[in-house]
Amino acid sequence: SQKVLLSVSNSSTHEDNQEGVERIINLDHGDPTMYESFWRQMGDKTTITILGWQSLSYFSDITNICWFLEPEFAKEVVRLHKVVGNAVTEGRHIVVGTGSSQLFLAALYALSPQDAIKPISVVSAAPYYSAYPLMTDYQKSGLYKWAGDTQSFHKDEPYIEIVTSPNNPDGYARYPVVNRSEGVLVHDLAYYWPQYTPISSPADHELMLFTVSKSTGHAGTRIGWALVKDKVVAKRMTKFIELNTIGVSKDSQLRAARVLKVVSDSCEIESSFEVGESFFNFSHRVMVERWKQLREAVQHSGMFSLPSFSHAFCTFSGQMSGLQPAFAWLKCEQGIEDCQSFLSRHKILTRAGKHFGFGSDYVRISMTDRDEIFKLFINRLKAIR
Numbered sequence: 561s562q563k564v565l566l567s568v569s570n571s572s573t574h575e576d577n578q579e580g581v582e583r584i585i586n587l588d589h590g591d592p593t594m595y596e597s598f599w600r601q602m603g604d605k606t607t608i609t610i611l612g613w614q615s616l617s618y619f620s621d622i623t624n625i626c627w628f629l630e631p632e633f634a635k636e637v638v639r640l641h642k643v644v645g646n647a648v649t650e651g652r653h654i655v656v657g658t659g660s661s662q663l664f665l666a667a668l669y670a671l672s673p674q675d676a677i678k679p680i681s682v683v684s685a686a687p688y689y690s691a692y693p694l695m696t697d698y699q700k701s702g703l704y705k706w707a708g709d710t711q712s713f714h715k716d717e718p719y720i721e722i723v724t725s726p727n728n729p730d731g732y733a734r735y736p737v738v739n740r741s742e743g744v745l746v747h748d749l750a751y752y753w754p755q756y757t758p759i760s761s762p763a764d765h766e767l768m769l770f771t772v773s774k775s776t777g778h779a780g781t782r783i784g785w786a787l788v789k790d791k792v793v794a795k796r797m798t799k800f801i802e803l804n805t806i807g808v809s810k811d812s813q814l815r816a817a818r819v820l821k822v823v824s825d826s827c828e829i830e831s832s833f834e835v836g837e838s839f840f841n842f843s844h845r846v847m848v849e850r851w852k853q854l855r856e857a858v859q860h861s862g863m864f865s866l867p868s869f870s871h872a873f874c875t876f877s878g879q880m881s882g883l884q885p886a887f888a889w890l891k892c893e894q895g896i897e898d899c900q901s902f903l904s905r906h907k908i909l910t911r912a913g914k915h916f917g918f919g920s921d922y923v924r925i926s927m928t929d930r931d932e933i934f935k936l937f938i939n940r941l942k943a944i945r
């Protein structure tokens with residue numbers, strides 16, 4: 561059960577308990593707890609105080625299209641993109657959401673023709689993020705409908721294509737696939753941050769989604785943001801959130817603003833920053849080390865394979881850098897057809913390839929759990945032969 565799995569995650573680092581029973585290692589979800597140790601080191605730098613009389617109003621800035629957007633949060637979003645160089649913010653409207661998940665739905669709502677006689681098709685190239693089909697269809701909307709993998713989309717009609725770059729689950733950079741004039745694009749850039757991928761240039765698309773969940777690891781704060789070129793689309797996304805939740809928690813926005821500020825500060829004044837290491841230095845270093853260990857374990861076992869990535873120049877670090885995705889897209893070799901079942905027999909829980917519109921010989925494994933869990937996983941994987 562979930563309770564058992566949670567207690568496993570919080571348990572000690574010993575591989576086996578006293579009866580010699582292997583622990584369950586749950587790497588199904590992409591819970592970014594690996595960043596916890598950095599934020600512990602930051603101590604009070606990220607503490608904010610909200611007094612009882614503050615944050616009462618629904619409204620944040622009625623002169624803004626997104627009237628529930630906290631100006632402090634907007635300021636730190638713009639600053640962080642400038643510091644990292646991963647997205648153009650000039651001439652963009654910022655729409656804040658309860659996670660980028662809410663903004664994904666807001667984008668579908670905003671981009672769907674409102675007077676169409678049938679729902680617009682929503683597509684993404686497989687393997688695609690497993691939540692897209694579920695989120696698109698769970699309310700059986702009359703506005704939009706999941707139409708699956710871009711490869712099998714041949715209809716000559718309007719569509720929305722989700723471009724996830726770097727991609728969840730496989731980590732590769734992605735570009736639009738369908739490329740027809742009736743299409744509109746949503747760029748989900750949740751992982752376009754230096755710890756996962758070299759930053760090649762500031763992303764400059766019509767509608768881009770970001771989230772603190774994957775950038776700083778504050779998934780529980782539930783804050784995402786959209787950078788939107790078109791004013792009408794930004795207005796419609798705002799309307800969706802107004803109808804859905806009458807805005808987004810101010811407390812969370814203020815907390816997210818402080819977290820983003822500390823990240824930017826850590827990059828800008830790295831040499832004088834007390835801890836001596838910027839957030840992206842820390843997270844990149846940990847991800848590089850984890851991928852090294854994973855590749856060694858996979859080689860040792862001989863039962864699996866992983867995607868291979870080439871190095872590219874990162875404008876943020878000023879160096880050549882590899883890719884260290886937040887997930888490992890692992891393939892079972894040697895004729896094992898159901899990789900998820902195979903690994904679950906070794907008490908490693910993963911997400912099966914079929915959820916991503918792909919084969920069952922693949923699984924997605926989270927690379928962002930706590931150190932002790934990752935260590936258990938590597939040792940367990942090495943022992944599989």
Ligand code: PMP
Nearest residue numbers: 659660661689728750771773784
């Ligand atoms: N997009 C992608 C590609 C993701 O992987 C995730 C989280 N797994 C999300 C969006 C949703 O993130 P949030 O926590 O901001 O809702």
